[in-house]
């Protein structure tokens with residue numbers, strides 16, 4: 001009897017919930033929106049996946065706000081590329097964002113793996129916006145299922161090779177260790193912060209590390225060729241926002257001084273797209289700063305740059 005009364009009570013809608021129901025859903029912005037026909041087209045060659053995942057950030061917060069902010073900021077980007085002097089005509093579908101409100105991290109990451117597989121299995125280019133770096137492992141796992149001879153180009157201030165951090169193996173600080181366990185080799189670029197455990201692993205396993213100090217201020221671009229030479233035929237690119245210098249990208253959870261310049265990172269991406277087949281990428285750990293659009297705009301611009309370099313070689317990618 002008691003439970004019946006309770007049931008009846010719960011069907012009465014509160015003014016707050018009615019307000020919520022009647023409020024029109026805030027439309028998820030699309031990436032770039034150059035071509036309205038592509039934004040929802042499941043056959044567009046590029047797919048953008050928003051993943052507002054924020055669980056284990058250890059210092060600054062706010063990366064869950066990044067995907068929507070990046071999509072919004074992307075509308076400000078010119079269609080015409082100032083470096084290549086052409087309009088790349090990118091056709092980009094923006095996928096629905098991954099629901100990251102599950103209690104279980106494993107469930108969220110499994111849903112992400114499934115969504116990513118649906119794109120990579122059709123050999124479409126997947127660009128994911130995090131969220132924290134943890135999301136990279138399932139994304140690489142999805143790419144690995146669809147592409148042989150795969151490696152990861154990991155641009156980051158940190159190696160992220162710890163086996164465990166603050167009690168979690170799913171911490172952002174462990175993501176490249178999880179990728180290593182997938183048997184996908186990685187080349188680490190822009191590194192300027194690591195622990196002794198990570199250094200021992202680098203030596204033991206002969207892991208490729210390109211230190212930030214050997215890139216920044218060298219005065220030439222010879223480091224780019226050395227990185228490209230280490231990459232396998234198919235490349236997944238994981239871009240941690242803190243790989244860039246904090247002067248370029250101040251909004252990120254764990255900033256480190258002495259990072260890559262805009263010129264350095266775009267020159268590297270351009271050469272990698274020309275020399276290898278880039279199959280997917282992520283941009284993670286962006287944490288927008290209220291009052292300035294610099295972080296989300298720079299992130300949007302970087303993703304658009306990568307797609308622009310990629311589309312120039314799209315004939316080769318279809319093979």
Ligand SMILES: [Mn+2]
Pocket residue numbers: 156157158240242243254285
């Ligand atoms: Mn990092």
